[in-house]
Amino acid sequence: MSSSTVLITGANRGIGLGLVQAYSKRPNTTVIAAIRNPTSMPEVQDVGEGSKVVVVKLDSAEIADGKKAMEELKRKSITKLDIVIANAAIGDCFGALSEVDLGSFEEHWRINVLAPLALYQACVPLMPEGSKFIWMSSGASIIDRVPDKLDAGYGITKCCMNYLARYSHFENKSIITFSLSPGWVQTDMGDRGARSVGMAKAPITVQESVEGILKVVDDATKEKYSGLHMRYNGTQSKW
């Protein structure tokens, strides 16, 4: 049976951890958990036959870390990546454009946009034809929702993920690449957003989101989904 290598950033909690758990259940799959603090990775149970989880350090605030992580993988004899999910992000910068905290926006820009782009540049040389690069987006990215939302900051950074997905699809003919909104999910980030609007928690579980994401990624081809903004349930999102 052929083997597969999947790299996920922000893999120690939330959607990223759910993705690690789901991919590592598959047989012959090497799952690379790329996280800023390697000691924060929980033990992953129920790993499929011939599969393993490899932890590498990748702090999105350190733009050189993407390349350093690839060098570490090569030292561990991992020389190809079939799926990369740029999942790590922060989401604490909201409000109106006129009052957005510029220091916070700069940090969000670095973690949510520059770091995924640096990751893309570092990963592409290891990605064979037909491999998949997923830019984790959000409903907060959607320009059509302006002015019904106050997402200056976080929303702008996620809008950039859509741009990067579209651009990379046309620029790189051999890679399947798209932006993906995971739904409103019960994680630290999702539940914080839910509480801010008076809800107890976000509407969907990590498991529901992750099951959908795996199917969308599995089904994606250059003709189907690539270059688009997809949702976890397989529907196409607005830009």
Ligand SMILES: NC(=O)c1ccc[n+]([C@@H]2O[C@H](COP(=O)([O-])OP(=O)(O)OC[C@H]3O[C@@H](n4cnc5c(N)ncnc54)[C@H](OP(=O)(O)O)[C@@H]3O)[C@@H](O)[C@H]2O)c1
């Ligand atoms: N949850 C939702 O409802 C929702 C909705 C739309 C989009 N999304 C997107 O889905 C993705 C995952 O979100 P989530 O809900 O799972 O978020 P989360 O629970 O807040 O987890 C965020 C992850 O990103 C990592 N991260 C943050 N800053 C980092 C840095 N400087 N370097 C490396 N890793 C860093 C965190 O690592 P540490 O533990 O080290 O902080 C953590 O693993 C994000 O891209 C988010 O924007 C989520």
